[in-house]
Amino acid sequence: MFWADRHAEEIKKRFGKRTSPLIVRDEKTASGRVHIGSMRGVAIHGTMAEVLAADGVLATFLYEINDFDPMDGIPSELDSDVWAEHLGKPLCRVPSPDGKAKNFAEYYADEFKGVIAEAGFKPEYYHSSELYTSGKMNGVIRDALDAADRIRAIYKEVSGSVKKSDWLPISVLCEQCGKIGTTEAHNWDGEKVSYICTKGPGGSVGCQHKGSVAPWDGAAKLPWKVEWPAKWKVVGVDIEGAGKDHSTKGGAREVSDTIAREVFGIESPYDIPYEFFLDRNGKKMSSSAGRGASSREIADNFSPTILRLALIGKEPAVQVSIDPSGELLALLYDWHDRIASAYWDKTDDNEARLFEVLYHGAPPQKIYYPRFSTVTFVAQMQHLNIEEEFKGLKESVLTAEEKKELQERIVYARRWLERYAPDKYRFVLAKDAIPDGVKDFSDTQKKALRSVLTFVEQNKSLIGADFHAKLHEIKEQIGIAPKELFSALYIAFLGRDSGPQAGWFLSTIDRDFLIARLKEVS
Numbered sequence: 001m002f003w004a005d006r007h008a009e010e011i012k013k014r015f016g017k018r019t020s021p022l023i024v025r026d027e028k029t030a031s032g033r034v035h036i037g038s039m040r041g042v043a044i045h046g047t048m049a050e051v052l053a054a055d056g057v058l059a060t061f062l063y064e065i066n067d068f069d070p071m072d073g074i075p076s077e078l079d080s081d082v083w084a085e086h087l088g089k090p091l092c093r094v095p096s097p098d099g100k101a102k103n104f105a106e107y108y109a110d111e112f113k114g115v116i117a118e119a120g121f122k123p124e125y126y127h128s129s130e131l132y133t134s135g136k137m138n139g140v141i142r143d144a145l146d147a148a149d150r151i152r153a154i155y156k157e158v159s160g161s162v163k164k165s166d167w168l169p170i171s172v173l174c175e176q177c178g179k180i181g182t183t184e185a186h187n188w189d190g191e192k193v194s195y196i197c198t199k200g201p202g203g204s205v206g207c208q209h210k211g212s213v214a215p216w217d218g219a220a221k222l223p224w225k226v227e228w229p230a231k232w233k234v235v236g237v238d239i240e241g242a243g244k245d246h247s248t249k250g251g252a253r254e255v256s257d258t259i260a261r262e263v264f265g266i267e268s269p270y271d272i273p274y275e276f277f278l279d280r281n282g283k284k285m286s287s288s289a290g291r292g293a294s295s296r297e298i299a300d301n302f303s304p305t306i307l308r309l310a311l312i313g314k315e316p317a318v319q320v321s322i323d324p325s326g327e328l329l330a331l332l333y334d335w336h337d338r339i340a341s342a343y344w345d346k347t348d349d350n351e352a353r354l355f356e357v358l359y360h361g362a363p364p365q366k367i368y369y370p371r372f373s374t375v376t377f378v379a380q381m382q383h384l385n386i387e388e389e390f391k392g393l394k395e396s397v398l399t400a401e402e403k404k405e406l407q408e409r410i411v412y413a414r415r416w417l418e419r420y421a422p423d424k425y426r427f428v429l430a431k432d433a434i435p436d437g438v439k440d441f442s443d444t445q446k447k448a449l450r451s452v453l454t455f456v457e458q459n460k461s462l463i464g465a466d467f468h469a470k471l472h473e474i475k476e477q478i479g480i481a482p483k484e485l486f487s488a489l490y491i492a493f494l495g496r497d498s499g500p501q502a503g504w505f506l507s508t509i510d511r512d513f514l515i516a517r518l519k520e521v522s
C-alpha cells in the first residue's frame with residue numbers, strides 16, 4: 001500500500017467524521033538558503049493533504065515561515081562584518097540581503113516557496129510573527145509562564161536538560177535594542193516578566209538593558225520546544241510529522257508531546273516521523289561534489305516531475321538519496337517510466353498508485369517515453385538528429401507530448417552531463433585513433449567483427465532493429481559469448497567495454513566510418 005494511503009487510513013480512524021478540515025502543518029525557519037532536507041517535510045505533509053482530500057477528507061496544508069526566531073548565524077554568502085549587528089534580532093526585523101524582499105526571512109522563504117511550487121505542492125503560507133503580533137499566542141504564553149515549574153520538570157524528566165531554578169520559558173524582545181535572542185527572563189509576576197539583555201547563540205551580543213514587559217502581542221516569544229506544542233494548540237494542528245533528529249527518545253518531539261498534554265491540555269498531532277535525505281555515499285545530505293545543497297541548487301538538476309518522484313516515492317521512514325552527483329537522475333527517470341507502465345498496463349498496484357499521486361490523481365495518457373540513458377547518449381553525439389533517432393527507436397512518428405517530453409529530458413541530460421554524470425554515461429566516438437583495447441581482441445572476436453562488416457557492406461541503409469537481430473544471429477553462428485561480441489564493438493568505436501544498445505548504436509554511426517573501422521579492427 002502506498003505510504004500516504006496507509007497513513008490516511010490511520011488518520012480516518014483517529015479523527016472520524018469531521019465537518020471542519022483537518023489541519024496538516026509544517027514549518028521552516030527562514031534563516032538562510034533553505035536546505036533540500038526541508039523538502040522532505042513539505043513533500044510528506046503536502047502528499048498527505050492531497051491524498052486525504054482525494055479520499056473525501058477535508059484537509060488544509062498550512063506551512064509556516066518561521067520569521068520570529070532570532071537570527072543566530074550569518075549565511076556563508078553574506079559578509080559577516082556587515083551582518084553581525086543583526087544577530088539576535090527576529091528574522092522579520094532584519095533587512096533583506098537584496099534590499100528588495102520585505103525582510104531577511106522573506107528573501108530566503110521566497111526562494112524556497114519557488115521550489116515547493118515547482119514540485120507541485122500548494123500549502124497555504126502564514127508567518128510566525130503574525131501569530132505573535134496578532135495576540136493569538138497570548139493565551140499559551142500565559143499558560144506556559146504559569147506552568148514554568150512544570151515545564152522545567154518536563155525538560156529534565158524527558159530530555160535530561162536541566163534549567164536554572166528561575167528560568168522562564170520565554171524570550172523577551174529587548175525594548176532598547178530590538179533583539180530577542182539575547183535576553184534572559186526571570187520573575188513572572190502574572191502581568192510582566194523581568195529580563196536582562198546579555199548575549200545569545202551565534203555570538204549575538206545584547207545591550208545590557210534591564211527591563212520588565214508584558215509579554216503579549218509580539219513583545220516576547222516562546223522557546224521552540226514550548227512554542228511547537230503551543231502552535232499546535234493555537235493553529236489547531238491535527239497532523240504534523242517530524243524529522244528523525246527530533247523523533248528520538250527524549251528528543252524535541254517527546255518533550256513537545258509531553259508539554260502539549262500536561263501544559264496546554266491537548267493531544268499532540270498525528271505524527272509521521274521521517275528520515276533524512278542522503279548523499280550518494282549514504283551520509284546525511286550536506287553539500288554535493290563542491291556544490292551547495294540548498295533546495296534551489298538541488299532542484300535545478302531535476303525536472304519538476306522527477307523531483308517530485310524523488311521526494312514522495314519512498315516511505316517516510318526510509319532514507320532516500322537526493323544527491324544529483326551520481327547516477328540518481330538516470331535511475332529516477334527509469335523508475336518514472338516503470339511506474340508509468342505499471343499504471344497503464346495494470347501490472348503493479350503499488351507502483352501504479354505512485355504514478356497516480358505523482359500526477360495529482362490525473363496521470364497522462366499512455367505515451368512513448370525515451371529512455372533517459374539513451375537520451376544522454378544521443379545528446380552527446382553531435383552528428384545525430386535527436387528527434388529522428390527517437391522516431392526510429394519508437395518505430396513511429398513522435399506525438400506533440402512525446403516531443404515535449406523528449407526536449408525536457410534533453411535539457412536535464414545536458415545539464416547532468418555538464419555537472420555530474422558519472423563516466424559510464426559519458427561517450428565520445430573514438431574517431432581520431434583506434435582505441436588501445438583493440439590489440440587484445442581474440443580471433444573469435446575478430447571473426448565476429450568480420451561478419452558484422454559483411455552485413456554492413458551488404459546493406460546500404462542500416463536500421464537499429466535489423467542490426468540488433470543480425471548481431472544475435474552472428475553470435476549464434478560464431479558461438480561467441482554476448483559480452484565478448486558487444487565489448488569488442490564498444491571498444492572499437494567508443495574505446496570502452498560498455499555502451500548503449502548495440503544494434504541501435506551501430507546504426508547511428510556514419511556508414512563509411514563504420515566500414516573503415518571494422519576493417520581496421522577485424
Ligand SMILES: [Zn+2]
Pocket residue numbers: 174175176177178179182197206207208209
Ligand atoms: Zn537589548
